[in-house]
Amino acid sequence: MLDLQGLTKHFGGVRAVDGIDLAVARGEIVGLIGPNGSGKSTIVNLICGLLPPTAGRVVFNGADITRLPPHARVTLGIARTFQNIRLFGQLTVWQNLWVAQNSGEQRNQNFLRRWLGGSSGAWEEINRTLEFFDLAHKRDELAANLAFGEQRRLEFARALAAKPALLLLDEPAAGMNAEEVDQLDGRIRKLRQGGITVLLIEHHVELVMSVADRVAVLNFGQKIAEGTPAFVQADPAVREAYLGTAAVA
Amino acid sequence: MDFYLGLMQIIGVHTLLGLSAYCVLLTGQVSLAQAGFFAIGAYVAGMLTVLAQWPLVPALGVSAVVAGAMACAVGFPALRVKGLMLVVATIAFGEAVRLFFFNFTYQVQAGNLKLGPHGAEGFRQIRYFPENGWTTLDVMLFIWTVVALVMAGVWWLDRSRAGAVLRAVGEDELAAQSTGINITAVKVSAMTIGGVIAGIGGGIFAHYTTHIEHVQFGVVLATFAIAYPILGGLSNVLGTLLAVIFIQGFLIEGLRFMGDWRNLLFGGLIVLAMNVRPRGLLDAGAMLALKRLVVPSGDRNGA
Numbered sequence: 001m002l003d004l005q006g007l008t009k010h011f012g013g014v015r016a017v018d019g020i021d022l023a024v025a026r027g028e029i030v031g032l033i034g035p036n037g038s039g040k041s042t043i044v045n046l047i048c049g050l051l052p053p054t055a056g057r058v059v060f061n062g063a064d065i066t067r068l069p070p071h072a073r074v075t076l077g078i079a080r081t082f083q084n085i086r087l088f089g090q091l092t093v094w095q096n097l098w099v100a101q102n103s104g105e106q107r108n109q110n111f112l113r114r115w116l117g118g119s120s121g122a123w124e125e126i127n128r129t130l131e132f133f134d135l136a137h138k139r140d141e142l143a144a145n146l147a148f149g150e151q152r153r154l155e156f157a158r159a160l161a162a163k164p165a166l167l168l169l170d171e172p173a174a175g176m177n178a179e180e181v182d183q184l185d186g187r188i189r190k191l192r193q194g195g196i197t198v199l200l201i202e203h204h205v206e207l208v209m210s211v212a213d214r215v216a217v218l219n220f221g222q223k224i225a226e227g228t229p230a231f232v233q234a235d236p237a238v239r240e241a242y243l244g245t246a247a248v249a
Numbered sequence: 250m251d252f253y254l255g256l257m258q259i260i261g262v263h264t265l266l267g268l269s270a271y272c273v274l275l276t277g278q279v280s281l282a283q284a285g286f287f288a289i290g291a292y293v294a295g296m297l298t299v300l301a302q303w304p305l306v307p308a309l310g311v312s313a314v315v316a317g318a319m320a321c322a323v324g325f326p327a328l329r330v331k332g333l334m335l336v337v338a339t340i341a342f343g344e345a346v347r348l349f350f351f352n353f354t355y356q357v358q359a360g361n362l363k364l365g366p367h368g369a370e371g372f373r374q375i376r377y378f379p380e381n382g383w384t385t386l387d388v389m390l391f392i393w394t395v396v397a398l399v400m401a402g403v404w405w406l407d408r409s410r411a412g413a414v415l416r417a418v419g420e421d422e423l424a425a426q427s428t429g430i431n432i433t434a435v436k437v438s439a440m441t442i443g444g445v446i447a448g449i450g451g452g453i454f455a456h457y458t459t460h461i462e463h464v465q466f467g468v469v470l471a472t473f474a475i476a477y478p479i480l481g482g483l484s485n486v487l488g489t490l491l492a493v494i495f496i497q498g499f500l501i502e503g504l505r506f507m508g509d510w511r512n513l514l515f516g517g518l519i520v521l522a523m524n525v526r527p528r529g530l531l532d533a534g535a536m537l538a539l540k541r542l543v544v545p546s547g548d549r550n551g552a
Contacts, residue, residue, distance in 0.1 A: 048427055074429030086424035088417045098410055099417045102429025116409040162429050 001026045001197055002047070002078075002166055007056035009042050009221075016042045018221035019056070024166070029188065029198045031212030031229070033205060035241060038218040040201045041083055044170045047199075048080045049073050060166070075104045079164035081155045083171045083201075089144030093135055093154055096143050097126045100161035126161065132187070133157040149180050156187070166197045173204040185211055209233065217241065254385045258457050260497050261392035265450030266470070267477030267489040268403055269443040274478045275412070276439045277419035279332075282323060282339035283474040285346035286316040286444040288466035290451025292350060292366060295461060298377045299364050300357055305377055305456065309395075312452035313445045320444020324437035343471050351463040371462025375455050388457055395453065399446055403486050406442075415439055416483075447474075480522060482529015484536055491530050495522070 002024040009017040017039040024030045034040050045051040047058055049070035058066045065073055088096050101122055106114070113119060130136045133153040138146060143154060152172065159167060169188075173181050181204060188198055188211050202208045208215060209229040217225040217232055219241040225232050232238055266287055273280045290312040297308035327338045356365035366372040378388055406412050418425045418435050425432050455461050476496070481488030500518060504511045526532060 050423065050427065069431075070426040071429045071431045074427070079429075080427055082424070082427075086421050086427075088420045088424065090420060091413055091416060095413045095417075099414045099425075099430065100428035115411040115414075118410055158428060 001061060002199070003057075003059040004043070004047070005057045005059060007043070007046055007058065008054045009039075009046055009051060010054045015221045017046065017053075020218075020221075020223055022216055022223065022226075024197060024199055026165075026197055027192065027195065028214065029192055029200060029212050031208035031215040032199060032201045032218065033203070033208055033215060034218030038241075039221040040218055041170055042221075043218075044080060044168050044199075044201055047073075047168060048078055071102065074102050074162050074164070075107060077103065077163070077165035078168065079159040079162050079166075080168035081159050081170055081172055083174060085151050085155050087143040087151055087155055087158070089142065091143060092140050093130065093143055093146070094126060094139040096154060096158050097129060097161040100158045101125070103163040105163065125163075129157050129160055132190075148175060149177075152176065152180075160191075164196065166199065167191065168199050168201070170201045171203055172200070173202060173207050181207055251385050254389045256498060256502055257389050258385075258392050260493050261389070261396045262450050262454045262457070263473065263477065263493045263497055264396050264490050265399060265446055265453070266474045267481070267493050268399060268486060269445075269447035269450065270474040271443075271478035271483070271486060271489050272403065272406075272415075272439050272446065273443040274475070275407075275415040275419050275483060276436050277422070278328065278436060278439070279336050279475060280327075280339045280440065280443070281336055281468065281471040281475060282320070282327070282342045283443060283447050284466045284468070284471035285339075285343035286320050286447035287451035287454065287470065287474070288346050288350060288461075288463075289319055290316045290448030291455035291461050291466070292353075292372065292451075293448070294452030295372055295375045295455040296355070296365065298456070299372075299375055300355075309449055309452040313448040316448025316451065317441050317445035320447075321437060321441040324440035325433075328433065328436045328440065340468060340471070343466070343468065347463045347466050350466070369463070371460060372455070373460045375459045375461070377456050378459075392453055392457070395449065399449065400486050400490070403446075407485060476519070478529075480519065480530060482526070482531045482535075484529065484531055484533050488529050488531035495530065 004020055004022040007017055007020045008015070020043065032040055032043065042051065046053050049065075049068060053066060057064055060073070060076060060078065065076065088099065091099070098118065101118070106122065109119065127136065130139055133156060135150060135153055135157060138150060143151065146154060152175070156169070156172060173184055176184065185207060188200070192198060200208060200212060212229055214227065215229050215232045216223055217235070217238045224237045224241060225235045227235075266283060269286065270280065270283045273283070293315045294305075294308045294312040297303040297311060298305055323342055327335060327342065330338055350366065351369055353366050354368045356363045356367055362374065364374055383391070414430055414435055417428075418430060418432050422432050473496070477492045478489045480495070481490070481492030500515045504514060507514065522530065
């Protein structure tokens, strides 16, 4: 479904992402891990179009989307969350999802209906998504007034409002306690049952090892290992990247 | 009495100008081009009623379309830049429009009079209202009918999904893009709507002053346009109306008795207002308090 081919991004002399090849199949949960500064978030920005790559291609469902603007990629079915939460703080919880209903199917609605009110079907979808993230009771609250954990859930919910086929989660567990990570784990699994493909970028190794079918490890912008969670954990190059040479020896 | 009717006319027209800036400001763009669209509306409507003998309402319609089309055309290049650069770009546009009218002469002979815009001397004799026997009261009522319609339209737009999208772009462009919003299209649409409203306002302005010239449409007017929604707050259109009444009614007319001291106090009071109410005169808290006044407490508990 998603195919990164030789994806490269240089910032001046820094090779933030250096010739990454990565394929994600439909229905898969792929984890992307790596130490700080290894290029994980840059890859997300390249996939969703916020950064233009220096070289390489992003292919989605067989089509080259490397030059497509970010909003068009959402229409095709790629949605994301941000590492540092970026909500529309002065909009209500409900409105945050309302403005994000931009899937291809949602775009094909009657123009006036879409921009002025929306259909009752669209409203029901919002309410269902809010239920799923346990935010229904906060629907009229301003997003800026939510607690941290609620904001994380709302951002996750907003990404789903556009009914994506591929979901890019950029460190969704950052700042969460154990219970919240458990709930997140459960939600990701449920979404996969609903047919959503997930690329999970995460520091929280336990979460990745628990939900991911496959894990790719980055270091200094290059992929140093890829395989099942167990395989990757046993890989000496991975241990070295995380723990340093001395610890492995 | 005529003084107050005249004041109401000024407030009405400036409310339209403020609303045009309000629409653009919702998307987070500070545009100083609104005076330029206002000028285009004024000259277009004036020329249609004076030179082509059109009735006022269709002339206003055309001035709205022309100003809106201009805003759309300017929006594409101008909105590629952000923040201060956008301010500079839009000032440049406003000045270009002003200088165009400074040099624009198109006059036709009508009896022993020459009618039409005449460069630096301006465009005199826009006498649609007196020629058709409108009293000051009629004009005032007409202006406020238009203001009420435009305000209702913007209010409604604001409460729709389109309004939420405008605000989303204003809050965080990166997040808006990433949720599938085409921010260029949204910003240009807001600019176009702003241009349409400014065009209507300018067209009305030309007719009640009967004499327009380029100096009226300079940076000062552009600054007023953007000051209204900023001072009034972006929670809804009523804030802009309140700010126009505060500035035009109270600061400019109400303090006239103070002579030259007025200008000093004028700036001081705006600074004070912004400090006391940083989110605008009518912020979310004030709206809530107003709602409590209107809706009896029993109903609120029931809801």
